[in-house]
Structure formats: C-alpha cells, structure tokens
Amino acid sequence: MTNESLTSLRDKAEQLRVEGRYAELIEHCDDLLEKATALNDHKSVLTAHIHHASAYYSIGAIEEAFLSVDAHLQYCSRFGDEDEQLNGLNILVILYDYNKEYKKAKSALKRSIELGTRLKSWNMVSNAYSNYSHICAREEDFETALEYSLMGLQMAERFQPARPILNFRVKLNIANAYVGLNDTLTDGPMIEEMLQDPLLDQHKRERAHCYDLYGRYLVKKQKYKMALEAFDKAAIQANEINDLLILKDIQERRCEVCELIDDRQLGYIVQKEYIELLKTLQERELAMTALKLEVKHNVASIEKNAKIDYLTRLSNRRHLEEVAARWLERANEEGHSVTCIALDLDNFKTINDTYGHLAGDEALREISNACRSILFNSPSMELLARYGGDELVFILNETPLDEAITRANRLLDAIQDMKIMHNDEVIPVTVSIGLADNANGAYSMFSDIFYRADQALYASKANGKNQLCVYENSIVH
Template structure:
C-alpha cells in the first residue's frame, strides 16, 4: 500500500475529487490548468503546489520518470521561494519515488528527514503520514515487527491529533492489517480489517476498497481458504482496473497467480503471472535505478508455463500444447523439410478397467502410462501428450527410420509389460497404436496429421487390438503386427 501526498491547501475541489477517485490523468489536467494560471499571475507558491500534485499523480500511475520531471520543476522553485514546509513536501515525495523504485535505503533516509522536519515544524498530520510511510518501507524490507511498531506509533499520533481524518486512519489500519497477516497474528489482522471496513474513506474510495479486498485476499490465503481469497482478489482486480493505480494492480495479479497455483489451476496461475511480469516490466522500464532483473520471477514464470501445459493426471503435455507445438513444427518443416512422425495410441478395453475397478483406479493406470512414456521417450525433438481420456500422442521430429522404429517398439513392449498394482487390484493391459509420418503424407496442421494417425489406430483396433498400424495415406496399410516391427 502507498500513502500518497495530498495538497494541504485546497486549491481546487475538483482536483481533490478526481484524486480521491483514482482518476489521476484528469486530476493532472486540472492541475496543469491551475499551473498555467499561476505562471500567468507569477504565483510561485501555487506553481509549487501544482508541480507537487502532478508529481503525486504520476507516482500513483507508476510513471516515475514523469514524476521526477515534475519534482525537478518543484525543486527549482522550492530552492528560490520555498521554506521548510516546501522542503518537507519535496522530501516526502522523493521518499515515495525511491520506495517505488525499490531503493528502500534512500526511501528510508528521505522519510526519516520528513519525520525530522514534521517534528521541527510541529506538523502532526505530516508526522503521522511520514510514520505511516516508514512502516510501509519496513514491510517492503520484510521487517515486519518494525513495520507493526511504526504503524502503531502512527496510529497513536493520529488518534491524538488527526482523529477526524478518515483517510489517514484508513491507511494506518491497512498497514496494521498487512503487518498482522505477515506476522501470523490473524485475529488482530481481522480486527484491523473490520476497522478499515467501517472507515468512511474506505467505503467511498474505489482505490481503498480495492486495497481492502486485496488484504482480505491475503488473510484468506493465510488461513488456506484459497477459493475465498480468489473471490476477494477478483473483486480487487476489477476495482483496481478502474483506478489507474498500477502498483496495486500488480500486487493483486501476483497474489492471484499464487492462489491459482495453490489450486493447481496452472493455466490461470501462468496467465496472472504473465500479467504481473508484463506490468512489472512496464512499471520499472523508466526507473533511474533498476530494471527487471528478478531471477526468481523468471523462474516462477518458466515453472508456471510448464505446469500450465502439463496434464495434471498423466504428467505429459496437454492437448492444447500438442496442437500448438505440432503446428509450429509443421510450419517450420515447410522450410527445413524436417520429417514429423505422429504416433497415437490408447489402452485396449480401458472402459472395462473403469467399470470393473472404478475411475480412481483408471486414473492410476493413466498415470502409470504417462510415467512409462516419459521414462522410455527421453530424446530431444519429441513431445508426449495426452489427447484425452486414455488416448496419447507422441510426436517425433527428424528421427531416422531405424531409431524411430526402435523407440516405438520399446515403448510398445514397456506398456504391454506394465503392471499397475494397488491394495486390491493388479492390472495388466494391451495397447493399440497408429502412426503416420510427413515423409509419406502431406499435413500442414496437427489436426490433419492426427486424423490419419487416428485412422491407423482405428484400423489396429478393428483388426484385433494389441498391434501397431502405420499408414502412408488414408488407404495404404503398411505395417500391421501384434509384435511391432518384428
């Protein structure tokens, strides 16, 4: 959560309304108009207010470079006309930008200077805001105890001096709730969130409502109620999308990715991790300090991408991945002239296994088949996938005919020798295979290649099962044997 600077002087209620609603681009336009008026009237103090307000909006939008440009214009005027209060404003916004860029050391230094200036100038509201920001910096540096203590200090100041300011109260209790969640003090976190829920500012601001739902999602994840967490995070995402606050949306995406990963919904997890990463790249591309170099994120992305394409039951690739990968191979083969072979097989009389032993045992058979395929077929330029039910597909690229026949025979024997055992069952089975190669047929898409291989499989079934049939086209039967390629 970010505590943003709000102009102390009410120059334009329209700006305040737009800012509170998260409509930052419109708020910037209001302040640009005000800035032009100040420049015409040679009003440096109003101009400083306009620059700092514009910088704040850019900060909320995640545009740090634009924010820095406005800060430089503010600083130029501040050096000439400003007093200590203007120095506080400058230092305050610099701390936010440094925190945004993850330069927490500089952010902490600026915030501590803000605390010093606020004490010097006897500004309880600004002191409270600065303590709140410092507690957030502690959160970001995983100093959760310090974050909690500092937020409690901010709350004490707020209750003594700014008890009627619902905005700052909302911010403090939000940070308290996050701190409690991360410290596993879940009852205290729930209480802090109840306070936020009753806060008028939380109820009126879409941004704060989104932040509240995000924290509710964090709490639900902590108590392992992942489905409830997702419901909160989905609502938080919808609200965050309307507020232009990219930093909050980024955090929501990350938690959604983690939540869906917990549910083993890897496609959705990967989708949200992609959104998070793309947003992270966009947020940091203009930073003066850092670029996206987070190896942990890259690792998580590759892991989730792999899991999103893996069939959770069999451990081999999904039908969707099979189709897309094969289509790419076939497209490349038009130039490279690579030979693509498609092998389709299924378990003979698999329905009988399900009917006799139940679907859970049938699932164990599918798992065993997938594992055996992975153990036998380990070469590069191969893709093993589950097309659906008990039907599997294996793609080979640029294998010599001799090597290809050897691997298929090896797999056929391994599967027919496989015995799946459990507490009260021992199952052996046979398989039927159909295969086709682009060496002998023309196929531009996976569906065309699969259709002919599937016809070969059907022929193997109709001729007694437990055999391999190879087709060169829909009418030509090349090989049919109960002992493959003997």
C-alpha cells in the first residue's frame, strides 16, 4: 500500500457517499483509516473520519456520528490544517441541527465564521451564515435569520471563482426569512424570479425548496389553488430525488391547503398519498434500524478508537485520566500503591527540524513500541498513553515505586541502544523520565500524582537528559 493508493481509496469513499451506499462506505472508511494510520497519511485519516461521520448521520446513527466527529477533531488538532477544522465544524452543525441543539449549532457556526474569515474561505463563511439563518428560522427568529442570510450573500459574492449555486442557496434562506416575516411585497417577487433561474434545471433539490417557498407565500396571500399547484410541483421534484423528508413537509402543506379550499375529493387523494408516504418513511426507519445492526461491529470499533491515539496506537490522554482516576480512588480506599511514570523524548524538536516530521513521528512510534514491550507486565493493571506531543505517561496499579524505578531504568538502557533509521541515517534517541507515586494514599487525584512525576521529569531534563528522577517525600532525586 502506497500513499498513491490512498488517493484512490479517498476517491472511492467520495463516490460511495455520493451514491448513498452507507454500509459500504462505513466498511470502506474502516479500511481507509487502518491503512492511512499505518502509512501516517494524515489527510486520509481525516478524510476517513469525515466520511464516517457523514455515513452514520445518513443512517440516523447520531451517537456514532458524534464519535466520528470527535475523533476527527482530536486528530485534526494535532495533524490537520485549519481547512480540516472547518470541515469538522460543518459536520457538527448538521448533527446539532438534527438533535435540535440550536445553541450548540450557533456556537459551532460562530467558530466556523471566525475561522473561515481568517482563512478567507468565503464559500465556507457563506455556508456558515446561511446555516445560522436556517437555525434562527427554525426558532422563528426571522429578523435574525434575515440578517445572517444577507451577510451570507455578501460572502458568497466574494468567493472566486464565482459559484452561482452558492449564491442561490443563500437566497433560499433570504426568501425563507421574508416568508416568515410576512413580507409579501418582497418574498413573492423574489421567489418568482428565482424560479426562472436556469440553475434549477440541474439542481432539483433547490427547485423543490423554491416551489415549497412559493407555495407558502401564496397561502399567505390566500391564493390557495395556486399554492396547491406550487406544492404539487415541489412534490414532483422531491419525488425525483427521492428525498422523503422534504416530501413529508410538502404533503403536510398540501393537506392543509385542501382543507382551506374545502376540496374533499382532492383532500382524500392527497391524504391517501400522505398516508402512503408515512408508511414508506416507517419502512425506511425499519431499514435504517437494520442497517444500524449491520454495522454494529463498526460502532464498537469506533468506540475503541475514541480511546486510542492514532499515531502511536497507545491510549489517549482522556482515556488515561479516566482510568487513572478510578485506580487512585480505589487505591485510596484499599491502601495500595499507584505509580506514575512520565517520559519525554529528548531533543524532539531537533529531530523534527533535522530529519523532518515524518522521522519524528517514526521515532515516537518506535519509542512507544519499546515502552509497550518493556514496561508492560499486566495490561489489566497498567496503562500506557500518549499524553500529548512527545510525552508518554505510564500508570501502574498496585505497583510499588521501587519496582517501577527498576523497570524505568531498564527502559532507559534499551532506548539508548535503539537504532532508528531514516533515509539510511541513524536517528539518535534518548528519553528523560520522571516518577512519582500516590504516597500511601496521600494523593487521590491523577492531577496530583502526574504533577509530581512531571516535576521529576523536568529535573531529568535540567540535569542533562537521558536519565530518570524520582519525586519522593516532597524531594526530587
């Protein structure tokens, strides 16, 4: 497997997403994630997470989608650029909107607007303003919805090369705000002009939304038969793209108009269509449930990955802190030792500057493998994690300090003898180590024991590196 091969895997993921083959997409992204991690291809890892989130969202597995978004944002914080952060924020907004967590959606959108503005990604900023308008309209705050949609249009007009559909989508939100404000002098003419736009020949979803808006405008003008015709056309477009959720809203409005015009025969037909649609939606819900069961094994995989650092395959900081807190609480009750080993790769910046970041990543992976093989005795009672950057932390439950010191010294010697190769050159590596324990139950919080181990680690660095120091009885030695 090469980085070029990953490009084709990313392309296939995009194709599966466009075609709506979500079960295949989830499996494909599992494969992409594994291979991208092995090759240390950050772009492909981030792509896999984004497509995972999209696929789970599309089948209604919102919790799993959130896990994928969380994994994307965590990885992005270390290896992604700001464009990838924007991608993560956009997925978050969709999930918040789905769950009607409008306050969180607005917060994410404000961050997206700020970041996109700094990057001058005017299309992303326009989308963020437009989505903010959509959220406000859901809350029936149509004045704010109008304000944000107008700002979205300004941003769309700044985007180069010009993308007419971007402007059109913002205008849908502007028209939606005007309809909500009962501004019939503005909304009707605007929607009528939009319906004549040739863009709609290629964008049926936008055509459906446009006719739906026009129907709502005509209802407010009490032109019920014309409104029904508009909703009929919207329903045709929604049917053609098989968007049953849009169609459900349209059918509800068709039923309401039939009551307003007191056309019982037509009302019966529309009501029957609506009932059939609800049955179809119910069947789709059942199908989605089956699909969730089909990909259940992938959910377990994602939950596992949420605890794993993707570069080193060690536990991540969050998982370490959760487990250490439980162990220390129990140690405080039962009176046994918990020891913390903090380890830092010496001269990591120099390695990155001299040999490149890929070499630094490789050195960190090799050090992690050495720690795993030398320090581990009982995985159920010990946890090794990447705490951040080039710092690793090892927690030993029911292990006295003197035994931890013996194992740490063995690790020092082994790492000093390691030969890490990069482009036929040997990269010299050493580590500095600090140790501390819970002092017979005196420290019951992870922050306390880690602080002391970190102080000992700092002393090792200050004393010349490639050594260990111990924090014991308030003294570092």
